[in-house]
Amino acid sequence: MPSLTRRALLSKLAFATPTMAEVQGDHTLIHIFLRGGADTLNLWVPYADDRYYRLRPALAIPAPGKGSDAALRLNDHYALHPALKPLEAAYQEGRLGAVQSVGVDNTSGSHFECQDQMEHGDSMHGIPAGGGWLGRYLRLRAGAKASPLSAVAIGTTLPESLRGAPAVSVLEHLEDISLKAAGKHAEEVVTALQSLYGADVSLLGERGLETLDLFRRLSALQQRTDGPDHGATYPSAPFGSGLREIARLVKARLGLQVACIDLGGWDTHFFQGNSSGTQAQQIKLLAEGIAALETDLEEHRARYTIMVTTEFGRRVYENASLGTDHGRGFTLMALGDRVKGGQVIGGWPIQADDDVNVNTPGPGGLIAETDYRQVFAEVLRGSLGLTTQEATQVFPGIVPQKVGLM
Numbered sequence: 001m002p003s004l005t006r007r008a009l010l011s012k013l014a015f016a017t018p019t020m021a022e023v024q025g026d027h028t029l030i031h032i033f034l035r036g037g038a039d040t041l042n043l044w045v046p047y048a049d050d051r052y053y054r055l056r057p058a059l060a061i062p063a064p065g066k067g068s069d070a071a072l073r074l075n076d077h078y079a080l081h082p083a084l085k086p087l088e089a090a091y092q093e094g095r096l097g098a099v100q101s102v103g104v105d106n107t108s109g110s111h112f113e114c115q116d117q118m119e120h121g122d123s124m125h126g127i128p129a130g131g132g133w134l135g136r137y138l139r140l141r142a143g144a145k146a147s148p149l150s151a152v153a154i155g156t157t158l159p160e161s162l163r164g165a166p167a168v169s170v171l172e173h174l175e176d177i178s179l180k181a182a183g184k185h186a187e188e189v190v191t192a193l194q195s196l197y198g199a200d201v202s203l204l205g206e207r208g209l210e211t212l213d214l215f216r217r218l219s220a221l222q223q224r225t226d227g228p229d230h231g232a233t234y235p236s237a238p239f240g241s242g243l244r245e246i247a248r249l250v251k252a253r254l255g256l257q258v259a260c261i262d263l264g265g266w267d268t269h270f271f272q273g274n275s276s277g278t279q280a281q282q283i284k285l286l287a288e289g290i291a292a293l294e295t296d297l298e299e300h301r302a303r304y305t306i307m308v309t310t311e312f313g314r315r316v317y318e319n320a321s322l323g324t325d326h327g328r329g330f331t332l333m334a335l336g337d338r339v340k341g342g343q344v345i346g347g348w349p350i351q352a353d354d355d356v357n358v359n360t361p362g363p364g365g366l367i368a369e370t371d372y373r374q375v376f377a378e379v380l381r382g383s384l385g386l387t388t389q390e391a392t393q394v395f396p397g398i399v400p401q402k403v404g405l406m
Contacts, residue, residue, distance in 0.1 A: 028250050028304040029383045030259045030293075031134070031161065034286070036266035037111060039314035039324050040331035041366070042274070043283060044098055045071040045079045046348055055317040059274050059324065069275035078344045082275050083283040086291035090335055095301075097339050099375050099405055100346035101329035103312060103368025109326040111267070114311040118372060119160035126397040131164025133373075134258050136394045137380060138165040141257075149254045154242035154261040162260060172238075174245055177218055221252045232296035235288050239263045243289045247296045250304055257384065263289075266310060269323040290335065305336035305383035309372070315365040327365020332375055334405055338382045345404050346370055373398050375405065382406025 046052050047063040061081055064073035071079030072088050080088060090096035105124045106114050117124065121133030129136065138151055151168040153159050162168045171177060228247065234240035242261045249256045265282050272279045290306060297304065313330030335341070347369060373395040380386035380394070383406070391400045 026303065027383055028246075028256045028259060029379070030246060030261070030304055030306045032286075032290075032306065032308045033115075033159070033161075033260070033262045034266050034308065034310040035111075035115070035262050035264040036268075036310070037114075037312045037314060037326055038266040038282075038310040038330065039268055039272065039279060040310065041314065041316065042272075042279060043081050043084060044074075044100070044331045044333075044344060045081060046077060047071055047073075047079045048077040049348060052316070057318070058322055059272055059318045061274055074344065077348070081280070081283050083280050084287045086287040087335070090294065091342055094342040095337060095339055096333065096335045097341035097405055098331050098333040098344045099370060099403060100331050100344055100348065101366045101369040102309075102332045102346075102372050102375055103329045103366075103370070104372055105368070107328070109312070111311060111326075116160060118309070118311055120163075121161075121373060121376065121395050123371075123373070123397055129396045132159070132161040133376060133394055134161045134260070135164030135168075137384070137386065137390070138162075138168075138258065140390055140393060141384075142166055147255050149249065149256055151258045152246070152249065152256060152260070154245060154259065159260050159262070162258070171245070172242070174218065174221060174248060217252070217254065221248060221254075228292070228296040230295050230298050232292045234292040234296075235285050237285055237289075239285055240289045240292065243293045244296070247293050250297055250300055268314070269319065269325060270321045272318075272323040294335075302337050305334060305338055305379065307334045307376075307379050308332065313365050329366030329368040329370075332372070334379055336383070338406055340405060343404075370403065371398065374401050375403050378403045378406050 041052070042059065042061055045061045045063075047061070053060045053063075061079070062070040064070050064079050069082055072082060072085060073079045074091060080091070087096055104114050104117050106117050108114070119132050120128065121136070122128050131139075134151070142150060148167045148169040151162055151165050153162055153168060153170045155170065155172065158168065158170050169177065228234065228244060229251075232247075234244045239261065246256075246259045246261065249259070263282070263286055266279070268279050271277065274280070286308070293306075294301070309332050310330050313327040314324035315327040317324075319325050331344070348366075377386060377391040377395055377398065377400050381391070381400075386394065388400050392398065
């Protein structure tokens with residue numbers, strides 16, 4: 001049987017008590033980041049404004065009722081991209097909502113700068129808070145008792161938003177977390193370590209037993225061979241498999257508070273397409289992935305909230321390469337039982353055809369009327385119970401204001 005010292009084990013893992021994790025992880029915030037600056041004007045289509053069609057003669061989505069590839073009407077102003085059809089019912093049920101004209105106060109148009117600022121929860125004009133906004137929240141709430149499964153990033157790198165969290169796991173599959181032992185010796189390792197820690201009355205022994213208990217529960221989850229519930233079918237892309245892993249953790253009640261997952265491919269400077277094409281394929285992947293998770297977690301819908309964001313939107317007008325260039329404001333959307341859905345909050349702040357955003361510093365597009373930190377804070381409040389006092393610590397310098405999304 002391979003040897004494994006308690007120091008070697010606990011130097012890699014510092015798990016909280018399962019009881020604490022389960023209490024704090026009763027609700028999960030699933031943060032989806034659309035990397036590349038998504039053109040949300042073609043996701044939430046402002047079909048009632050003729051300027052949208054004049055400024056996008058090749059890229060605009062046909063208005064509702066204008067053919068088989070037309071947008072899906074939501075209200076008198078907005079419609080959904082047809083590839084978002086899998087989420088239409090959630091909007092009609094009041095579980096899917098959006099905030100228009102959200103953005104950072106960075107006018108550089110740089111992917112790196114805007115993503116970095118957003119993930120750190122900073123303002124260009126304030127003192128950097130240090131770490132990521134989700135990391136600060138988790139540190140406030142869990143402290144030294146955090147479990148590595150209270151925060152999970154799907155992928156191979158730690159997102160900046162989770163930087164500074166007391167504990168976090170970066171993984172592609174749950175099977176990445178296991179006791180490494182040859183053959184069938186893993187159970188023998190667990191039994192031996194349990195005996196070792198059982199004789200230790202110190203905090204180290206207590207934490208060791210908690211760790212082993214979590215290993216056992218993870219092992220039981222990993223050994224399940226049944227697929228997603230209710231016939232849910234996830235897209236075959238990594239985004240789909242990542243959402244499936246998040247669903248497994250939510251169902252297992254292992255204390256998951258925050259899950260982060262990225263979906264790239266939104267930097268559509270060239271041949272963006274409209275109802276079909278490059279962007280439409282990404283929209284379809286996004287919608288089908290979220291819809292599969294919704295189906296899989298049908299009995300658990302009160303236990304998670306999904307927030308979808310991007311670093312900035314695109315310009316209102318199309319470019320000469322049949323694409324869209326970097327803009328400012330974007331549409332943030334959220335889905336869940338705690339969301340006040342069935343609405344698109346915010347204005348439609350573009351200027352006249354001849355001077356689209358010429359009086360606004362930085363790239364054109366929607367003016368960023370709503371500070372992204374206000375929306376993030378409200379989503380944290382509605383999903384994970386962030387208090388007003390905590391909001392000023394997670395997002396230094398803001399005075400929390402009601403957005404109306406949660």
